[in-house]
Amino acid sequence: MFSLLTGRHPGRGLAQAITALGHSVTDIGNLAPAKVAVGAPKNPLVHALAENVGWTTTLAKAAQDNAPKGLPIFLGGDHALSLGSVAGMAAHAKSLGRPLFVLWVDAHSDFHTPATT
Secondary structure (H helix, E strand, O other), X not given: OOOOOOOOOOOOOHHHHHHHOOOOOOOOOOOOOOOOOOOOOOOOOOOOHHHHHHHHHHHHHHHHHHHHHOOOXXXXXXXXXXXXXXXXXXXXXXXXXXXXOOOOOOOOOOOOOOOOO
């Protein structure tokens, strides 16, 4: 996503900053939502349910696959990013018997249920 305000892409320079601190960075590239079949949402205001469930599935798997290799950083421009990334990291923490701590950098939490979306 390109910012009209700054003229830059979010995250530009992040890899260089992390590397400068002595850490390694691996960019796993862009992901795509899994193809899923879901029923109609109970809340008529829910938008693109199958696509959001697909993103949740993809991001949860990416978190679980990559968390054992280091500290995953998820960057995206859609609020649907929260559910899959946090769910995947929670599953990883649970598998280690450890608590989950989340650093969420955004103007708001983006955590909703189907009833509150």
